[in-house]
Amino acid sequence: MANVTRRLKVPDSVRIHRYQSLPELAPSVLFFSGGSALNKISRELKRYTHHSVHLVTPFDSGGSSAKLRQAFSMPAVGDLRSRIMALADETVLGQPDVYELFRYRLSQEATAQQLEQELAQLADGSHPLMQAIVTPMKALIKTQLACLCKHLPEGFDLRGASVGNLIIAGGYLGHQQLLDPIIFLFSRLVKTLGQVTTIVDETHHLGVRLDSGEVILGQHLMTGKEHPPLQRPIAEIWLNQGLEAECPISAYLAEDRSQSIEQADLICYPPGSFFTSLMANLLVSGVAQAIVANPNPKVYLPNLGTDPEQLGWSLIARIECILTKLLGSPELNLHTPVLNWVLLDLDYDYGAIDPVRLAKWGISVVRTPLIKDKPERYDERLVVEALLSFA
Structure with missing residues (x-):
């Protein structure tokens, strides 16, 4: 050689x-x-x-990731989500509507009932951010959010929650508690120009x-x-x-x-x-x-x-x-x-x-x-x- x-x-x-x-x-x-x-x-x-x-x-134990870790005994996903978003294709060739949804955070000031209603609107596709997304992608995202809602503990604190983190958590729960499948899907949805994994x-x-x-x-x-x-x-x-x-x-x-x-x-x-x-x-x-x-x-x-x-x-x-x-x-x-x-x-x-x-x-x-x-x-x-x- x-x-x-x-x-x-x-x-x-x-x-x-x-x-x-x-x-x-x-x-x-x-x-x-x-x-x-x-x-x-x-x-x-x-x-x-x-x-x-x-x-x-995936070892973080603070921030909004901590709430999901405590609720579902899962790895931390906040840093994964933020790096995927940093690498997302932000040109006209990307998916700007999906990008905006994934970077959206629920309000810190809203009541628990208001936050639960907004999450339900995201899960059923009636939320304004969901309405802008084309049908095949919308269906995939709705599936992950529906899975999250099904498993979400009563009284879970949604204040300031990253919707991207919630989608990843739902995918984790729906894919035999494995991160790789949902991270792959999440990355494809925003057309990540690189590879991000734990x-x-x-x-x-x-x-x-x-x-x-x-x-x-x-x-x-x-x-x-x-x-x-x-x-x-x-x-x-x-x-x-x-x-x-x-x-x-x-x-x-x-x-x-x-x-x-x-x-x-x-x-x-x-x-x-x-x-x-x-x-x-x-x-x-x-x-x-x-x-x-x-x-x-x-x-x-x-x-x-x-x-x-x-x-x-x-x-x-x-x-x-x-x-x-x-x-x-x-x-x-x-x-x-x-x-x-x-x-x-x-x-x-x-x-x-x-x-x-x-x-x-x-x-x-x-x-x-x-x-x-x-x-x-x-x-x-x-x-x-x-x-x-x-x-």
Whole structure:
């Protein structure tokens, strides 16, 4: 087998022009992610490639997804739905009426009776948002919502509920409590320009141990969004069975997910909550082996600003954490690479970086403009063009 190398240029204007001209033939970029941090980048990405793959964590325990998880003992679907919507075809070739329905939320102020009536109108097709949808698609959506209504517990809180989440939940209940069939259908209905799926179709939760020894169970207690930020650094993370007691549990990568990882033209560890979005994906058995089996570039794009989960974790420590989780030791990355490049903005201060130490691990640093305006956040176009230059 021959090894082919090329000179890396970031951004590579020739490649970028080629991909933008023919996104149907552009490379596949695989992301290990969760949450909404990648949604704006995903919305830009679909202009360059229709072959991105998004492996999303289903372990969230907060927001509107939490109500559905508690009612039906199901995986979290909110992040799946929001990523599918970010990748939906928003041109005239897409399905704008379906798109509007899936992004609609029920009122926070309406009474329980009013919300139940609106849900019934959605399920029977008489709701204004449903009337605009053509018959074959309308029938499919009505089926999922009817299944949800049939199983919805008495007194279920519908305030602020995402209709997209409700449709997915109904499909989950109507497809032998499997997410993959309804996610496939949901994606086809909005003509998703990419592939979105869970890393595993499981109902597990997340557990962490702080450096003080305290154990926290539930993603919603870790992110610093719905609850006060953690006061001590996270020392360990695992998949947990339920939220009642510490009970580590294993999850195993399905063959189709493994093939997606092994065959991607580029693997990206993207911005987002470091532990509950990125590291949570890497907890699944089989992920490390699939990454190792892929000979193509692997890139880490760190967060900007303050991630409450990163308390006490420098950039070099986070890189070491990824390598240790996947390989057992960062030194092994030199000969069995799961990470080749760290992509950084040209001027942003990420803290102390040790290029010599990274080189010993087989990792190179690439700096290029990724931030355009204040307050400092990644510019979606600059990020996408930089990433695709590696592919």
